[in-house]
Amino acid sequence: xxxxxxxxxxxxxxxxxxxxxxxxxxxxxxxxxxxxxxxxxxxxxxxxxxxxxxxxxxxxxxxxxxxxxxxxxxxxxxxxxxxxxxxxxxxxxxxxxxxxxxxxxxxxxxxxxxxx
Amino acid sequence: xxxxxxxxxxxxxxxxxxxxxxxxxxxxxxxxxxxxxxxxxxxxxxxxxxxxxxxxxxxxxxxxxxxxxxxxxxxxxxxxxxxxxxxxxxxxxxxxxxxxxxxxxxxxxxxxxx
Numbered sequence: 001x002x003x004x005x006x007x008x009x010x011x012x013x014x015x016x017x018x019x020x021x022x023x024x025x026x027x028x029x030x031x032x033x034x035x036x037x038x039x040x041x042x043x044x045x046x047x048x049x050x051x052x053x054x055x056x057x058x059x060x061x062x063x064x065x066x067x068x069x070x071x072x073x074x075x076x077x078x079x080x081x082x083x084x085x086x087x088x089x090x091x092x093x094x095x096x097x098x099x100x101x102x103x104x105x106x107x108x109x110x111x112x113x114x115x116x
Numbered sequence: 117x118x119x120x121x122x123x124x125x126x127x128x129x130x131x132x133x134x135x136x137x138x139x140x141x142x143x144x145x146x147x148x149x150x151x152x153x154x155x156x157x158x159x160x161x162x163x164x165x166x167x168x169x170x171x172x173x174x175x176x177x178x179x180x181x182x183x184x185x186x187x188x189x190x191x192x193x194x195x196x197x198x199x200x201x202x203x204x205x206x207x208x209x210x211x212x213x214x215x216x217x218x219x220x221x222x223x224x225x226x227x228x229x230x
Contacts, residue, residue, distance in 0.1 A: 004158075033216060043204055045159070045221035052216065091158055095217060101172030102217055103149065104208075106158030 023092030139207030
């Protein structure tokens with residue numbers, strides 16, 4: 001069964017420092033996609049970054065990068081130069097195919113707090 | 117902003133009532149997925165609509181139903197509301213022809229069942 005595990009309920013970081021949010025996944029499918037979303041207190045789930053299972057290079061989007069280690073089944077999110085506005089819940093998710101449709105399976109999330 | 121809009125933003129209902137939640141997709145998207153997010157948890161997949169048909173469903177009972185319209189907007193209907201239905205309901209739209217199939221979410225509807 002497909003499963004996403006986020007073991008850090010909360011993380012604290014000072015402004016301008018880098019932070020790594022952990023994510024491990026479990027699947028037997030060779031083709032899958034990995035996503036990170038940010039959810040501020042307003043509730044909207046904001047897409048941050050995507051990594052395909054066949055992608056050779058780690059994905060990067062501005063201050064966000066994804067440390068993809070396929071053999072270890074991990075897909076950690078690295079946020080460089082943290083900003084106060086980065087304080088939010090962060091969810092790792094995996095997309096997999098299931099009889100003709102694709103759904104996202106989410107982890108339980110990590111709450112990031114950025115302090116001045 | 118993603119261009120996915122949901123209404124209403126908040127809703128209070130009593131047990132046994134019925135509720136309809138609405139979602140407008142991002143322009144160019146043809147697929148809509150609905151998720152339920154209970155407090156302190158990650159979103160759980162309810163179902164997905166493509167070409168006005170339900171093409172996938174999660175572990176939710178039949179009293180959760182939906183529609184997709186020709187303009188790709190969608191509704192989520194919940195009958196016989198239970199206290200455990202209290203949650204944030206998120207709608208996500210995507211384009212089926214995109215190899216990444218990124219789902220873009222709206223701000224959600226927060227439903228409270230009393």
